[in-house]
Amino acid sequence: MNIHHAIAVAALALGPGIAAAQTDPLDSPRWGDMKKEFLPAAARVVFDERVRVIAPLTAENALNVPVSVDASALPDVKEVLVFADFNPIARIVRFEPRGARPGLGFRIKLQQSSPVRAAARTGDGSWHVGGTWVNTTGGGCTLPSTGSASPEWQKRLGEVSSRVWPKKEGGERIRLRVIHPEDTGLAAGIPAFYIQQLDLADAAGTPLMHIEGFEPLAENPVFTIDIPPARAASGYRVSGRDNNGNAITATIEK
Amino acid sequence: MSAPARALIALFALGWALLLAAADMDYGLAPEKIADDTWVLTGRSEDFSFTNGGNIVNTAFIVTQAGVLVIDSGPSRAYGEQLRRAIARITRQPVVRVINTHHHPDHFLGNQAFAPDTLAALPGTIHGIHTEGGSFNDNMYRLAGDWMAGTEPVAPIHPLAAGPLELGGHQFELIALEGHTGADLAILDRSTGVLFAGDLVFHDRAPTTPHARLPAWQASLDTLEALPFRHLVPGHGPVANDAGPIRQTRAWLGWLDRTLRQAADEGLDMTEALALPLPAEFRRLAVVDAEYRRSVGQLYPALEQQTLRTGKARE
Numbered sequence: 001m002n003i004h005h006a007i008a009v010a011a012l013a014l015g016p017g018i019a020a021a022q023t024d025p026l027d028s029p030r031w032g033d034m035k036k037e038f039l040p041a042a043a044r045v046v047f048d049e050r051v052r053v054i055a056p057l058t059a060e061n062a063l064n065v066p067v068s069v070d071a072s073a074l075p076d077v078k079e080v081l082v083f084a085d086f087n088p089i090a091r092i093v094r095f096e097p098r099g100a101r102p103g104l105g106f107r108i109k110l111q112q113s114s115p116v117r118a119a120a121r122t123g124d125g126s127w128h129v130g131g132t133w134v135n136t137t138g139g140g141c142t143l144p145s146t147g148s149a150s151p152e153w154q155k156r157l158g159e160v161s162s163r164v165w166p167k168k169e170g171g172e173r174i175r176l177r178v179i180h181p182e183d184t185g186l187a188a189g190i191p192a193f194y195i196q197q198l199d200l201a202d203a204a205g206t207p208l209m210h211i212e213g214f215e216p217l218a219e220n221p222v223f224t225i226d227i228p229p230a231r232a233a234s235g236y237r238v239s240g241r242d243n244n245g246n247a248i249t250a251t252i253e254k
Numbered sequence: 255m256s257a258p259a260r261a262l263i264a265l266f267a268l269g270w271a272l273l274l275a276a277a278d279m280d281y282g283l284a285p286e287k288i289a290d291d292t293w294v295l296t297g298r299s300e301d302f303s304f305t306n307g308g309n310i311v312n313t314a315f316i317v318t319q320a321g322v323l324v325i326d327s328g329p330s331r332a333y334g335e336q337l338r339r340a341i342a343r344i345t346r347q348p349v350v351r352v353i354n355t356h357h358h359p360d361h362f363l364g365n366q367a368f369a370p371d372t373l374a375a376l377p378g379t380i381h382g383i384h385t386e387g388g389s390f391n392d393n394m395y396r397l398a399g400d401w402m403a404g405t406e407p408v409a410p411i412h413p414l415a416a417g418p419l420e421l422g423g424h425q426f427e428l429i430a431l432e433g434h435t436g437a438d439l440a441i442l443d444r445s446t447g448v449l450f451a452g453d454l455v456f457h458d459r460a461p462t463t464p465h466a467r468l469p470a471w472q473a474s475l476d477t478l479e480a481l482p483f484r485h486l487v488p489g490h491g492p493v494a495n496d497a498g499p500i501r502q503t504r505a506w507l508g509w510l511d512r513t514l515r516q517a518a519d520e521g522l523d524m525t526e527a528l529a530l531p532l533p534a535e536f537r538r539l540a541v542v543d544a545e546y547r548r549s550v551g552q553l554y555p556a557l558e559q560q561t562l563r564t565g566k567a568r569e
């Protein structure tokens with residue numbers, strides 16, 4: 001009996017709830033490594049359909065795969081980590097919804113077909129994991145950005161464009177794009193260059209969303225953030241920086 | 255089904271397809287006579303695959319007293335060679351002109367099978383083959399496998415200009431348009447009333463949009479519909495004897511453009527735009543789900559960017 005088998009049997013003996021938690025619904029051989037790498041060893045980890053990861057089953061353009069994460073069916077979400085098992089750089093983005101709805105829309109680069117997962121930590125310290133498979137012919141991570149080949153973008157580096165929409169069900173939606181090459185460092189001769197941090201606050205400076213970015217976010221990333229009615233504000237602002245220390249700051253006017 | 259099981263089945267299917275392909279890479283090309291001197295080879299209404307070897311495209315040839323004019327050369331060297339043999343079974347006239355209607359891979363990767371001196375296209379198409387032909391070819395190897403063996407992109411040397419072209423008693427009109435790509439050539443044979451529309455017109459198959467500019471494409475469809483044709487050869491899908499395929503293509507592009515603009519205006523994320531339902535009238539188009547998904551990926555980023563405003567940087 002190998003170790004995995006032994007663990008599975010032990011888990012079964014502990015009851016159906018725990019056993020279910022041990023079986024990766026996406027059946028990926030990398031899940032064990034992902035769990036070890038990104039989640040605390042002592043933490044309670046459950047696969048939970050309340051964490052929704054929405055992405056196309058097939059992504060023809062591996063450089064710009066749209067992904068939406070929605071953990072709003074869970075109570076008291078403190079942070080969400082998004083990763084792709086088979087990406088050479090697995091970590092994609094980590095966010096803390098500090099007043100915004102616990103969800104985020106963004107674009108990623110995928111090197112090959114992979115599960116894309118979101119692990120949400122709730123106030124009780126447990127991690128809830130949801131995900132979906134995305135099939136792609138790949139190559140997204142080892143290609144240079146179009147930005148890195150063009151001198152034009154440098155003048156616009158860090159430029160933010162955005163808009164605020166009222167939501168039918170109340171609250172507001174903010175979409176914002178940041179001009180940035182988001183180079184992974186895996187293309188020959190082009191160092192890693194990517195947004196590390198973005199903070200969204202209301203006009204008074206009260207935090208709404210903290211985002212930590214990693215290399216696999218797509219070039220010129222576009223984010224979708226929803227604000228609940230109670231936190232809707234007269235205006236918003238965003239601030240952050242990339243891994244070279246370039247500042248990103250902008251107001252988001254209605 | 256589990257992912258490893260799916261992967262295993264995919265691998266098995268892949269191996270099987272490769273075996274079949276290696277054993278018999280025969281496209282089974284069967285030219286169909288649609289008018290005097292005029293033959294069409296109709297491809298399958300599918301995506302590129304290891305099974306169809308890329309034969310999802312329509313090609314055609316016209317046998318004149320001064321030699322054969324070929325319109326598009328297919329997705330691979332093997333297709334081009336089999337097309338040449340299919341022509342030789344019908345006529346002893348030599349191929350004197352091979353015209354690529356635009357620079358998409360299934361329309362020019364058979365060029366190798368023909369004498370370089372016969373190859374011609376609009377200047378924009380020649381440029382597109384020079385700049386993108388290599389990556390198209392690499393991609394076709396991934397999508398069609400062994401069928402592509404030995405295929406390399408060959409750009410035509412003869413640039414074409416819009417206007418009349420006389421060949422062996424046939425009065426052709428070359429019509430330079432755009433919208434499906436930056437350079438789309440339609441060819442009207444005034445002698446037979448056959449209009450070869452290239453990929454400006456799809457029939458019972460959802461249009462592809464990797465290089466599309468929808469307003470320009472719509473204007474090109476208006477131009478085509480006004481032409482005096484009796485038979486219409488679309489780039490993909492069955493030959494028609496009326497303007498139905500033009501109207502079908504226009505209806506799809508119009509819906510696509512309106513729907514994606516509205517989605518962007520309403521602030522939808524791309525994943526939400528992907529989830530929008532397709533109207534019933536388009537459900538009968540082949541590969542419509544896959545083409546909608548690809549079109550969102552190709553068209554939505556620019557449309558959503560138009561809805562965003564550049565904010566003032568804080569001092």
Ligand SMILES: [Zn+2]
Nearest residue numbers: 356358434453
């Ligand atoms: Zn085309």
